[in-house]
Amino acid sequence: xxxxxxxxxxxxxxxxxxxxxADGPVSRQExxxxxxxxxxTVSNLVGELLQAGLLEEVGFQDSGGGRPRAxxxxxxxxxxxxxxxVAETYVHVELFDTGLQVLASVEEPLDPRQESxxxxxxxxxxxxxxxxxxxxxxxxxxxxxxxxxxxxxxxRDGGVxxxxxxxxxxxVPLRDQLAATLNVPLYLDNPLRAGVLAELWFxxxxxxxxxxxxxxxxxxxxxxxxxxxxHRGATNSAGEWGHTNLVMDGRQCRCGSRGCVEAYVGAPGxxxxxxxIAPDSPLLHPxxxxxxxxxxxxxxxxxxxxxxxxxxxxxxxxxxxxxxxINIVNPEVVVLSSWVAAKLGEPLLTRARALLGxxxxxxxxxxxxxxxxxxxGNPVSLGAATFALEGHLAEIGVTPR
Numbered sequence: 001x002x003x004x005x006x007x008x009x010x011x012x013x014x015x016x017x018x019x020x021x022a023d024g025p026v027s028r029q030e031x032x033x034x035x036x037x038x039x040x041t042v043s044n045l046v047g048e049l050l051q052a053g054l055l056e057e058v059g060f061q062d063s064g065g066g067r068p069r070a071x072x073x074x075x076x077x078x079x080x081x082x083x084x085x086v087a088e089t090y091v092h093v094e095l096f097d098t099g100l101q102v103l104a105s106v107e108e109p110l111d112p113r114q115e116s117x118x119x120x121x122x123x124x125x126x127x128x129x130x131x132x133x134x135x136x137x138x139x140x141x142x143x144x145x146x147x148x149x150x151x152x153x154x155x156r157d158g159g160v161x162x163x164x165x166x167x168x169x170x171x172v173p174l175r176d177q178l179a180a181t182l183n184v185p186l187y188l189d190n191p192l193r194a195g196v197l198a199e200l201w202f203x204x205x206x207x208x209x210x211x212x213x214x215x216x217x218x219x220x221x222x223x224x225x226x227x228x229x230x231h232r233g234a235t236n237s238a239g240e241w242g243h244t245n246l247v248m249d250g251r252q253c254r255c256g257s258r259g260c261v262e263a264y265v266g267a268p269g270x271x272x273x274x275x276x277i278a279p280d281s282p283l284l285h286p287x288x289x290x291x292x293x294x295x296x297x298x299x300x301x302x303x304x305x306x307x308x309x310x311x312x313x314x315x316x317x318x319x320x321x322x323x324x325x326i327n328i329v330n331p332e333v334v335v336l337s338s339w340v341a342a343k344l345g346e347p348l349l350t351r352a353r354a355l356l357g358x359x360x361x362x363x364x365x366x367x368x369x370x371x372x373x374x375x376x377g378n379p380v381s382l383g384a385a386t387f388a389l390e391g392h393l394a395e396i397g398v399t400p401r
Contacts (some may be wrong), residue, residue, distance in 0.1 A: 012393045012394060013049065023319075025059065028042050030300075067233070077098075079098050084129070105258060108128050118174065120313075148174070148178070150174060153235075193236075193383065194384045195373075197230060204335045205225065205335070212225075220266045224239050242261045242327060244321070250263065261321045271284065283307060311344060322360070323358075326368055337373035338373075370374070
């Protein structure tokens with residue numbers, strides 16, 4: 001779809017705000033140099049953001065002999081945003097100011113075996129939002145917007161969960177169901193997009209153009225950014241790296257195919273690996289992914305041979321999958337994120353790094369930085385809040401129809 005001049009202006013406005021939030025008090029000249037936009041364009045966009053109450057002038061900078069340059073920064077009292085991370089086993093909600101600083105957070109457990117209907121998930125989202133607002137002493141009517149991240153394929157314009165394999169959802173009008181209870185602007189997308197936005201704004205992606213954020217949890221996927229911009233694909237489905245084929249006629253995947261990356265490096269796949277290596281291992285909690293991964297991580301630290309074998313085998317599959325992504329996408333930065341990556345951490349990444357050279361082309365591999373997510377707090381909630389901020393920015397200076 002061809003972008004209109006309004007689309008370009010909204011994108012530029014978002015980029016200017018992103019640079020100011022990430023870098024602290026800066027001058028308009030610095031923002032222009034950093035974004036490649038003209039000083040006149042930056043000045044106009046900063047003026048709009050000042051008028052909207054999202055920025056404030058906070059002093060001056062010596063220009064080296066010329067007129068002092070005014071510095072601008074986020075106006076943290078400009079309103080409130082919420083970011084909702086709906087995962088397979090929990091709903092995590094964080095409340096932010098307009099500088100994207102966390103004011104309060106709430107997490108409610110979600111049992112995927114008993115609480116998988118849209119109505120049950122919606123109830124958890126609403127309950128968590130009310131709890132986090134109460135904790136921060138903020139009324140829900142004070143929210144500029146709520147970003148909601150849900151797993152699977154999402155139609156963000158229609159607010160529909162197209163396909164969530166973990167719950168077997170098909171074409172669920174989730175935004176409408178939430179809007180029946182919540183009278184706030186709602187913005188729906190998935191954790192792949194949320195995660196890469198968080199890294200671009202505040203993580204390892206800052207200052208880089210081509211970034212891949214790999215989520216390793218119950219599900220597996222890749223958030224992608226090219227030329228510093230989020231890459232969505234034609235149907236907002238880009239990044240389904242977890243459902244690329246790793247092993248011909250391999251393990252059954254939740255998507256219905258066999259041999260997917262997710263079936264080997266996602267939490268259920270790691271549990272399957274543990275069953276194959278040691279079927280009677282006390283590390284295995286058959287009905288509890290979190291407990292199993294926790295037990296593996298602790299046992300690996302203690303040098304348990306079964307845990308070491310499971311992590312090494314998982315790293316072998318992960319190395320091949322990352323190498324494929326590097327060969328195709330040629331990113332500057334690859335970040336491993338989500339809860340499985342956080343728990344297994346450096347041992348998994350160290351072993352995968354050691355094996356990458358066998359599978360990735362030398363030149364792109366040598367120019368790729370690979371790290372774990374270092375963002376404090378929940379990166380998906382942070383990214384989801386940026387969906388809401390982006391939506392709010394789209395309305396600034398636009399006359400309602």
